[in-house]
Amino acid sequence: MPTRTARTAWDGGLQDGSGQVELSSSKVGTYDVSFPKRAADDAQGTTSPEELIAAAHSACFAMQFSNEIAEAGGTPQSLEVTADVSLGPDKDNGGFKLTGIALKVRGEVEGLDAEGFKKAAEAAKAGCPVSKALTGVDITLDAALVD
Numbered sequence: 001m002p003t004r005t006a007r008t009a010w011d012g013g014l015q016d017g018s019g020q021v022e023l024s025s026s027k028v029g030t031y032d033v034s035f036p037k038r039a040a041d042d043a044q045g046t047t048s049p050e051e052l053i054a055a056a057h058s059a060c061f062a063m064q065f066s067n068e069i070a071e072a073g074g075t076p077q078s079l080e081v082t083a084d085v086s087l088g089p090d091k092d093n094g095g096f097k098l099t100g101i102a103l104k105v106r107g108e109v110e111g112l113d114a115e116g117f118k119k120a121a122e123a124a125k126a127g128c129p130v131s132k133a134l135t136g137v138d139i140t141l142d143a144a145l146v147d
Helices: 049-071 114-127 129-133
Strands: 007-011 018-022 030-033 075-089 096-110 139-145
Touching: 049 075, 049 096, 049 114, 049 129, 096 114, 114 129, 114 139
Parallel strands: 096 139
Antiparallel strands: 007 018, 018 030, 075 096
């Protein structure tokens, strides 16, 4: 199996510094990062580790879920997955930590009822490699079929 690489170049301190994260393996882009913007409600055109984790988790979950649907006898027509990754204070150890991940999926699937859809979604949450890597974070799931 392949290894994927990203690289970050950082200049300055935490509060006054900034950097660029490069998606090296795919070469699809380089994105600005900054701690003050990471901690702000408005990212002002920068990304953050949390947004990158959210992207990875939503993509991984969608792939795993499409497989779980097929294994349950369904046919996925479309899936829309969002992942909201929250950053907050680490009261036990100081600093910050990921405080939660909320996965939300809405899908059009042939051959599964609402219960089967939710069961496959739970299996995808448990089986997704990114979910497995993030076991120290509370991950919630909201899964529903759309008409």
